[in-house]
Amino acid sequence: MLTLYTYENQRPDREIIEKYIIKGLKYTYLTATAALATQREKDKLIPDEQRFTDVDGQERKYALFGDVLRAWAKEEFSLSSRGDEKTMLFRAMDEVSKGNTQLRDLLRHDFSSWIRILYDLAAEGIDLRKTQLPQEKRDQLVNPLIETHLKNIQSFFYNSLDKEGKQLFESAVREYLSLKPAPTDLVIMEGFTFLTELQVWLLQNCEKRGRK
Structure with a gap:
């Protein structure tokens, strides 16, 4: 089931998001911009399951949509540069x-x-x-x-x-999401004023598999 939440002027804080959206569920948090990803990490809203190893070999949390999807796809496919x-x-x-x-x-x-x-x-x-x-x-x-x-x-x-033996990021993501759209039952996407083809594909596959 897909649910749309809107807000004006001020972003909801951690307490509001936890109370009205997360509600104790395990979740995935995806943001539309890098600035929002940084802010939500400061708010301690990015779960530990979104901790990945970056190109420098350092562990860090990802929340930006493209970063998370690339990290997921790389678990299954060899991506071209x-x-x-x-x-x-x-x-x-x-x-x-x-x-x-x-x-x-x-x-x-x-x-x-x-x-x-x-x-x-x-x-x-x-x-x-x-x-x-x-x-x-x-x-x-x-x-x-x-x-x-x-x-x-x-x-x-x-x-x-x-x-x-390589795949485009876009092709790999589509294939990955068709098999397992998200590792949690709840997927939060924040800051998206319009949706790309891959974002729509994620939502479609989440809905098919009963994700919230």
């Missing part, structure tokens, strides 16, 4: 252009848009090796050729990831 993903995308563009320097330069000119598209499709679980691009996304394309380029780029990109 953003740097490696950029390299793979450059190689995919070279492969797709097949010596056509004009096309290669055009693709590279919009590099930031292409990599964002790859991340967005991964967050929505769209693998063009297995399925067609949804019609609503086709309607957004300014040129039908873009769909062909997108399919070829994503295919080469994903095949490169597969060879390395």
